[in-house]
Structures are given as C-alpha cells and as structure tokens.
Amino acid sequence: SFIEEMPLGVMGDHDRAETYVSSDEIKVELEKQFTLNETEETSGGPARYYGLQGSETKVGFISPHSHNFCGDCNRVRVTAEGRLLLCLGHEHSVDLRRVIRANPGDLEKLKETLIQAMEIKPERHEFNTDGQPVVFRHMSATGG
Structure with a gap:
C-alpha cells in the first residue's frame, strides 16, 4: 500500500509541503501504465x-490527507510504555500501565478504563502538510 506521509515527529529541515505526494497523484501515475479497478476488498484498516x-495484483492507498478516513476509524494503539493512544494525529492518551499496576488482575477496572477512553477519542486528526507537526512522537515510538 502507498501511505501518504503522516506528519509525526520533527525531521530536521524536511519540508513536508514540498515533498508531499497525494495518493491521487500516485494513482494517476499508475494509471498511465495500468487499468485500475476499485475493489470492495477491505483489510480492517483505512x-x-x-x-x-x-x-x-492489488494496490492499496492509505490517504489521511487527500481522503480523510477519520469518520470510519476504529483504531487505538498501545505504546511500549503502556500508553493507549486514541489517535495518531493527537497526543491524547491514557496510561494503561498505571491502571494495571494499581489494579493487578482487575479486568473490570481495565475494561472500564478502556470504555472511558473511547469517550475522549478525537473525531479527527489535525494532520496538515504545512509547517511543523502537531504530534512530536515519531511513528517508531507509537507502536502498531
């Protein structure tokens, strides 16, 4: 799959606006050599x-900028430090490690914490291709 660059983390003097290539641009280039037919196939992701x-052969496009998919997002991520990230485009998180350590073996407390976290999951990311990122965490620190 082609993934549009997600502005996560500071990358020195990298100019995201200058290097941004949309999925639509990639698709146009592919269509110069191939006939592409949209499929109904899904992978549980965007x-x-x-x-x-x-x-x-199939090709996928993940397009957080050109075809925002936040309305269909069903993802959260847990970092190696035990933080539950509610959106790649925000710093919102819940410290699951603290909850688990304070309540060993209490699955109901963990379940309650997860349900409460879903209530503060943002409606959409704040990604843009101009200026500095709003999230300073690199994808390698995010987990997947």
Whole structure:
C-alpha cells in the first residue's frame, strides 16, 4: 500500500509541503501504465484497494490527507510504555500501565478504563502538510 506521509515527529529541515505526494497523484501515475479497478476488498484498516486489470495484483492507498478516513476509524494503539493512544494525529492518551499496576488482575477496572477512553477519542486528526507537526512522537515510538 502507498501511505501518504503522516506528519509525526520533527525531521530536521524536511519540508513536508514540498515533498508531499497525494495518493491521487500516485494513482494517476499508475494509471498511465495500468487499468485500475476499485475493489470492495477491505483489510480492517483505512486502505482503499484497486486491482490491476488482467492481473491478480492489488494496490492499496492509505490517504489521511487527500481522503480523510477519520469518520470510519476504529483504531487505538498501545505504546511500549503502556500508553493507549486514541489517535495518531493527537497526543491524547491514557496510561494503561498505571491502571494495571494499581489494579493487578482487575479486568473490570481495565475494561472500564478502556470504555472511558473511547469517550475522549478525537473525531479527527489535525494532520496538515504545512509547517511543523502537531504530534512530536515519531511513528517508531507509537507502536502498531
């Protein structure tokens, strides 16, 4: 899958606006050589898939900028430090490690914490291709 750059973490003098390439631009380039047919295939994530006509090859596009998918987002992530991240585009998090250590073996407390966390999950990310990122955490520190 092609993934549009997500502005996570500071990357020196990297100019995101200058280097940004949308999924639509990639698709146009591919269509110069291939016929792409949108499929109904899903993977449980935000990718939109296209089949290459006359082939079993499929290509996916994950497009947080050009085709925002926040309305369908069903993802949260847990970092190696035990933080539950509610959105890649925000710093909102819940310290699950603290909850688990304070309540060993208490699955009801953990479940309650997770349900409460979903109530503060942001409606959409704040990604943009201009200026500095709003999230200073690199993807490698996020977990997946």
